[in-house]
Amino acid sequence: MSGVAKPSSANRRLKNLLNQTDNRICADCGAPDPKWASANIGVFICLKCCGVHRSLGTHISKVLSVALDEWSNDEIDAMIEVGGNSSANAIYEAYIPEGYSKPGPDASHDERRRFIRAKYELQEFLKSSLRITSGKSSSASIRSSFSRKILDSFRLKPIQKSECMVEFIGLLKVKVVKGTNLAIRDMMTSDPYVVLTLGQQTIQTTIIKSNLNPVWNEELMLSVPHDFGPVKLQVYDHDTFSADDIMGEAEIDIQPLITSAMAYGDPEMFGNMQIGKWLTSHDNALLEDSIINIVEGKVKQDVSLKLQNIECGEIYLEVEWLPLDQQVYVMSSFIHSFFLHQINSAGSDFSRSGRDGVGWH
Numbered sequence: 295m296s297g298v299a300k301p302s303s304a305n306r307r308l309k310n311l312l313n314q315t316d317n318r319i320c321a322d323c324g325a326p327d328p329k330w331a332s333a334n335i336g337v338f339i340c341l342k343c344c345g346v347h348r349s350l351g352t353h354i355s356k357v358l359s360v361a362l363d364e365w366s367n368d369e370i371d372a373m374i375e376v377g378g379n380s381s382a383n384a385i386y387e388a389y390i391p392e393g394y395s396k397p398g399p400d401a402s403h404d405e406r407r408r409f410i411r412a413k414y415e416l417q418e419f420l421k422s423s424l425r426i427t428s429g430k431s432s433s434a435s436i437r438s439s440f441s442r443k444i445l446d447s448f449r450l451k452p453i454q455k456s457e458c459m460v461e462f463i464g465l466l467k468v469k470v471v472k473g474t475n476l477a478i479r480d481m482m483t484s485d486p487y488v489v490l491t492l493g494q495q496t497i498q499t500t501i502i503k504s505n506l507n508p509v510w511n512e513e514l515m516l517s518v519p520h521d522f523g524p525v526k527l528q529v530y531d532h533d534t535f536s537a538d539d540i541m542g543e544a545e546i547d548i549q550p551l552i553t554s555a556m557a558y559g560d561p562e563m564f565g566n567m568q569i570g571k572w573l574t575s576h577d578n579a580l581l582e583d584s585i586i587n588i589v590e591g592k593v594k595q596d597v598s599l600k601l602q603n604i605e606c607g608e609i610y611l612e613v614e615w616l617p618l619d620q621q622v623y624v625m626s627s628f629i630h631s632f633f634l635h636q637i638n639s640a641g642s643d644f645s646r647s648g649r650d651g652v653g654w655h
Contacts, residue, residue: 307370308360312338316380322346322410325399333358333369335414336376337383342403346410354415390419461520465616466492466548468516468525470499472509476607479531479539480504486541488609491526492516501532522548527609529601542601544579544609547572554586555593555615562591569593581608 311317312328320328321337330344331337332355339347339357347355358365376382390396397405412418470488478484486508487501495516502508516525525548529541554570555561570586572578572595581598588594593615601607 307374308365311370311373311378312360314378316378319379320399321379321383322413323397323399323401323406329360331358331360331373332356333365333372335382335386336373337379340399343406343410346403346407347414349407350411350415385420386413386417387419462517462618463520463522464518464552464618466516466518466525467513467614467616469513469612469614470510471610471612472507472511473529473610474507474608476506476508476529476601477531477541477604478506479541480533484539484541485532486529487532489528489530490514490516491528492522493519518548518552522552524548527599527611529607529609540604542604542607544599544602546597546599546611546613547578548613550584551586551593551595551613551615555617558588558593561588561593564588564591566590570595572597 317328317338319326320340320343322339322343325340325342328338328340330339330341330347332339332347334356338360344357347357356369358369387396397409401409468490470490473486473488476484476486483504483506485501485503486505487499488510489496489498497514497516499510499512499514502510525546526543527546528543530538531541532538550570550572558564558569565588567588568585569588572580572584572586574580574583579599579602581600584595584597586593586595595613595615597611597613599609599611601609
């Protein structure tokens with residue numbers, strides 16, 4: 295942890311940042327000459343908006359005076375990484391509804407409170423996949439979840455490697471816990487199994503015979519490429535003499551999990567706490583908000599899904615993020631499957647035969 299910066303150095307860096315054109319007005323109401331800041335969000339604010347920020351709690355907004363408080367190097371670095379009020383507002387105000395107006399410098403306290411809560415606590419104006427509910431504040435978590443550095447790491451970038459190379463940023467351990475009320479695809483029951491697909495990888499659970507409420511408790515491992523998308527989940531009914539029947543599908547958005555994990559860094563530095571959330575919406579299959587927690591030094595997420603394009607069925611998962619200390623480059627699908635086989639937990643079933651499309655592509 296960095297110590298408190300020398301006053302001259304801290305004052306100089308803060309002054310340079312405050313002198314940016316966009317930082318000369320309050321990020322929330324536009325009042326001139328703001329003298330306060332939210333260190334973990336990365337915005338400069340006026341005295342009136344500062345009072346609302348304080349009421350949210352330091353787990354959402356850690357308020358410091360530009361002139362009166364001592365700033366640590368971590369706090370100043372976090373402000374610089376965000377890039378200023380314009381950069382922060384481009385994220386936090388990305389989707390303000392038509393007809394909804396920001397409060398002005400002369401707005402009432404209630405108007406400010408409603409807007410600031412919606413903007414930062416409820417995160418109503420963000421892209422849904424970027425919404426994060428922060429846990430307790432700490433010096434290590436001061437680096438904002440939405441800082442430019444973190445967000446840039448999730449923008450698609452051309453990889454300066456040969457086309458057959460794949461860049462990985464971490465591993466995803468998915469524990470397929472159970473299914474409930476699955477669809478009937480045989481006479482009176484089904485023989486279900488779950489298939490997970492991410493990029494070029496496809497893995498599956500074992501088949502459970504004659505069970506509409508199967509319990510797997512199987513751990514499957516996927517490597518996460520730099521330009522990752524959602525994990526595709528499919529449930530099938532195994533048939534011996536014909537093609538396996540689909541029993542529903544869903545997508546798992548892993549960006550909230552990875553964004554939360556990277557925002558907090560080493561999870562072993564923290565106690566058990568909530569660090570994020572994947573919110574239910576009309577365009578995802580979540581049964582309820584999916585909470586992202588640090589549990590005993592690990593970043594984990596419970597996910598409950600309503601299967602789509604089928605009459606019934608639910609799947610329950612436990613997901614864990616495992617970052618790589620160094621980026622791994624895989625030269626071919628053969629090396630890729632070998633690598634995963636070495637790190638995969640015992641009992642994982644990498645299908646090499648059976649239904650078309652299951653196994654490594």
